[in-house]
Amino acid sequence: MKFETPATNNPIDQLKIVGQPVDRIDGPRKTTGTAPYAYERHDVARNQAYGYVLGAGIAKGRVTAMDTAAAKAAPGVLAVVTTLDMPRLEKGQLNTASLFGGPDIQHYHQAIAVVVAESFEQARDATAMIRVSYARAPGRFDLAAEAPKAQLATGDSGEGSGAPHEDRTGDFEGAFAQAPVKLDATYTTPDESHAMMEPHASIAAWEGEKLTVWTSSQMIAWGKRDLAKTLGIPTESVRLDSPFIGGGFGGKLFLRADAVLAALGARAARRPVKLALTRPLVANNTTHRPATIQHIRIGAGRDGRITAIAHESLSGDLEGGGPETAVAQTKLLYAGANRLTAMRLAILDLPEGNAMRAPGEAPGLMALEIAMDEMAEKLEIDPIEFRIINDTQVDPEHPERPFSQRQLIQCLRQGAERFGWNRRNATPGQRREGRWLVGMGVAAGFRNNLVMKSGARVRLDAGGRVTVETDMTDIGTGSYTIIAQTAAEMMGVPLDKVTVRLGDSSFPVSAGSGGQWGGNSSTAGVYAACVKLREAVAQRLAFNSVEAEFVDGQVRAGNRSAPLGQAAGADGLVAEDTIEYGELATRYQQSTFAGHFVEVGVNAATGETRVRRMLAVCAAGRILNPKSARSQVIGAMTMGVGAALMEELAVDKRHGFFVNHDLAGYEVPVHADIPHQEVIFLDEMDPVSSPMKAKGVGELGICGVGAAVSNAIYNATGVRVRGYPITLDKLLDRLPQVT
């Protein structure tokens, strides 16, 4: 189905099942421990052996020798494969650093060996017996130090909003020079780790030249293609299966060493091999969100109208990598005739930087939305009013492109009302409760809505049961449930008459889970397949397909009615289709919006910041399931608090690696950090986005939260911190005296 004109009325609009806050259909399996995650799939292949991965102990240079004699002789060891056994493997299309092979080391903990043994403990022990000799080479590990050499870059992570080299509209420099009120400030965000619960894990089994990998992947088709490419085998020879994923946040978008080394280990050991990356390898072997240094300049008239806005971002990556697209939102969020955005990329020899939940907007808004708060203060305008004054209903760089929907003003106004914004004292440092300095902050949330081609197959059986198959993934988001809701609504059956099967590369290729496109795009694919199935059903039952209604397991037209299952016959009825998108995305700007509100207490003595309450008001198209959507948003808000207050991969600039590479050292929020969260979804339908009229929410929830926290800290203390995370040491010397 080609989606080329805005959606009109369709069966989804009945909203009998879609749009309802139904429980996760996979919930019972998860809570009873019977949902099969990659590492626990003991049943899929007999005689599984265990693999353990060795990462390089240097950040740059060469492996000169590896002594594996002791490891090979160790008890239980079945095979040892080292990086010196083969030339550098071909890179997957979406990998920056090579995943294995050859003597060269591009970053710390790049995989250099896999040991396969009868037990996990034996594999781990034997791995530690491998003696490696290195020739070290100097590396570049300090982003600020490399800044002078950074080059202008285009950015498209493949998973976020792209941006060309340097974008200019009007005359930024001239307008900025003339502006009566100006801000010129630099903000920094650190490297961050996805830190998802389930590490990267795979089980690989060969049958002749055919390879099956049970894995944990957000994007099945990307993984299949890149695994075949890396191993140098035909794509058709590879099957990936990933029905359950214990979190990804972008960390599992791309093929990683677990799948490659499980496959190589299995080939060498002639046994199925399972392996998981250890926590330290998750930090240093896989990808992370790159640090940024962002320079923002805003000029405005005394009336609060922005006349000039510039956002320039610097980030680093390995040779051949891309920038963090932190300026993406600044191109679209606020009006202003004279604009400049640019990204620079420094070459660093740290592990590969890549997409993490809302790549671009998440760190970009952490900077931009502090800048907006600072400007509002200079202008002596309430920060909400300042944003409203500068609202735009069209793409400011291309005014002929309207936003398909844009309710940012409503998000902010409704949020202000609900949160009690009028109780905020505009002068910082005024509200004290016991030992706490209390403040409120606001930020706009913005994330583009991306649409992706997505396919599905639906099967009807004689009992009226509908089975959906698509290689879409559920990374904890609720894909199973919203897909079941979509099929149930379309086919007129109750939810328990729908079976959803996901994550298998033998199913039709879907949008996958990334860039908050999964929910809308994958359900639109299921919609398309169901439209076909409805036609086939109508035809089989000799109904006029336009008139046929699908209700309560029956098909009705006029005064005739037949059970749905009757159309299936003994063999069942199958339909398959793919939703594809026309030019609506270029004619309209599709984005999602939020108002984020945060209240913090800052301990007046110690500078510890504790969030007291949070509110997000979101405008993100039709909400397919308010319950799972809320889960997405509160999870993202929590991650935003982490980014604001504690998350930072600490770089050792001498040795070139992330030092705090476990969950004791890389702190993310715990329950005690998150006392009260509220989420409101505005009524919205976006007929331009898809027949579902839905958009993404999973990333919108994090976008802006960090700045709202930061602005609340400022309001509480009068201390403006422009470098994240806002740890107490950055506040301490500017807090009131304690006696």
Place this chain on the structure above:
Amino acid sequence: MKAFTYERARSPAEAAAGAARNPGATFIAGGTNLLDLMKLQIETPTHLIDVNGLALDRIEATPDGGLRIGALVRNTDLAAHERVRRDYGVLSRALLAGASGQLRNKATTAGNLLQRTRCPYFYDTNMPCNKRQPGSGCSAIGGVTRQHAVVGSSEACIATHPSDMAVAMRALDAVVETVKADGMTRRIPIAEFHRLPGDTPHIETSLDRGEFITAVTLPPPLGGRQFYRKVRDRASYAFALVSVAAIVQRDGTGRVALGGVAHKPWRVEAAETDLPRGAKAAMAEILQGARPTHDNAFKLPLAERTLASVLAEARG
């Protein structure tokens, strides 16, 4: 983890003798620290002596009105004990500020005292570390040192002792009771139990080879108001940047021990006479000779401010 043999100890003396005989032997109690270190091959015992079966899990009153805490009393049970909550509030609070409920259910009194540093370079076996591999060098110096010591450190090591419980015990002047390989027992004041790194940071306590902890005794209750204030980046489940254990009497006198600043729980008794004059004077003396790094210099004002707020609360 290296392969190891395993036995269950039958008595403290036998455990000590067994450990002294076998140079590769280590005791295992709750295992919450030891097993992690074994998995990473930071510790590589060839023989484990499981002491969990020894009947050392009781808390009893001592004749002088103090408390004797068996080495195997779990952190959860110690924190919840009625007398500890009533008479040694600083200890109960310190325990509850540590780790998580699940870990505290396993962690023992002796194991907690002997837990090893959380220096990230100690945990990464690719990096030189004098504590892990004597003589190899200290990677932390010149590296990422936000968590590290500011006082009492050396050119060889700037790690901290991560325990909360031990800081409270230091304020209380607890005594560690042990039995040695030859069956002799001794009582080690907590002040002498943990060592400064000097040029042997791998030697962390004054225990001899095989020496086994049987109990920790607390002197009679001190009264006063008792505080344990742990400052950290998140609200729970994180090690202290700085912690302050304080026992403050009505007249403003008292005791203070610090966590998160040194290779051992840090207490300078001489400084305590200055407590009635306020945090600034006392802390200047407590942290005299401090040599912080660029990353952790904030711990000096933080310690002072934290103590000040504790003293204010004690007054209020």
